[in-house]
Amino acid sequence: MAKFIVSTVLTVAALGLVFVLPGWSGEEEGNPAELLKDAKVTIDQAIKTALEKVSGMPVEAELEKKHGKTVWEVEIVGAGGMVTEVHIDANTGQFIDSEKKDEHKGMKTKK
Numbered sequence: 001m002a003k004f005i006v007s008t009v010l011t012v013a014a015l016g017l018v019f020v021l022p023g024w025s026g027e028e029e030g031n032p033a034e035l036l037k038d039a040k041v042t043i044d045q046a047i048k049t050a051l052e053k054v055s056g057m058p059v060e061a062e063l064e065k066k067h068g069k070t071v072w073e074v075e076i077v078g079a080g081g082m083v084t085e086v087h088i089d090a091n092t093g094q095f096i097d098s099e100k101k102d103e104h105k106g107m108k109t110k111k
Contacts, residue, residue, distance in 0.1 A: 035063045038070035039090040046072035046093070050086035053095050054078065063090060071096060 056078035070090040087096040
């Protein structure tokens with residue numbers, strides 16, 4: 001387990017990303033050990049899947065609990081500085097949805 005975390009942190013650092021485990025910014029809090037146990041998809045796999053849906057530079061990835069599921073939330077900065085959150089199911093690796101963040105109004109638009 002420690003080897004996985006260290007290699008993930010090194011990979012994330014090399015890409016210039018911020019990796020947060022777990023994320024408590026969502027609707028539900030999660031127990032860190034439970035979130036990690038539920039995540040069968042690695043951060044690298046989640047970022048790859050997110051980039052298949054939204055083009056840009058990934059800047060943050062966090063593991064959190066949303067709607068009763070453990071999900072990877074990957075933030076990607078696209079053209080013009082628009083930030084999009086992409087949600088990937090941490091158990092299956094499937095794309096769930098994406099939300100554009102409007103930094104000026106603090107609102108999100110779901111896709």
